Amino acid sequence: MADFAFYSIDIEPTVDPQSADPAPATLVVFDQPPIFGEYEEPGGNRVRGSVHPTLGGVQVQDFGTYVTDGRIRISEPDALEAATVAAIQALHESAGTQYYFTDGFSVWKVQFSRPNGFLAFKNIFWAQHAKLIYSYEINLVVMDKEV
Secondary structure, eight states: OOSSEEEETTSOOOSOGGGOSSOOSOEEEOSSOOSSSEEEEEEOOOOOEEEEEETTEEEEEEOOOOGGGOEEEEEEEEEEEHHHHHHHHHHHHSTTOOEEEEOSSOEEEEEEOTTTSEEEEEOHHHHTTTOOEEEEEEEEEEEEEOO
């Protein structure tokens, strides 16, 4: 079962895209889940509304929240190999493209935030030892919750 993965929306949403039949056209599985980093499941919902003072108190306008208000943020130090960074970078460079993202429990239809949807930083210590390991930060905009 894939813990954290991006895959194309050409198949039905699933928490295990590696076993999907038919297989997705695009599949990028993280080298490891963000155990030592941060994973913020859709949080940071923006408040849609305002508060207006009036002579008799206040008038509150509340327009509710929408699934597209959600954001997912993932970061992890020293967690991705060069091939995985290149694969995620290729997904990120395709502006406006939507993907499924799964954490192994839920599935969201997402696209990368602009700017700073994907940032990768080479670990210099490991680079000096001929191993390319990257820290990363991913910021996603939730388009829909699928599973």
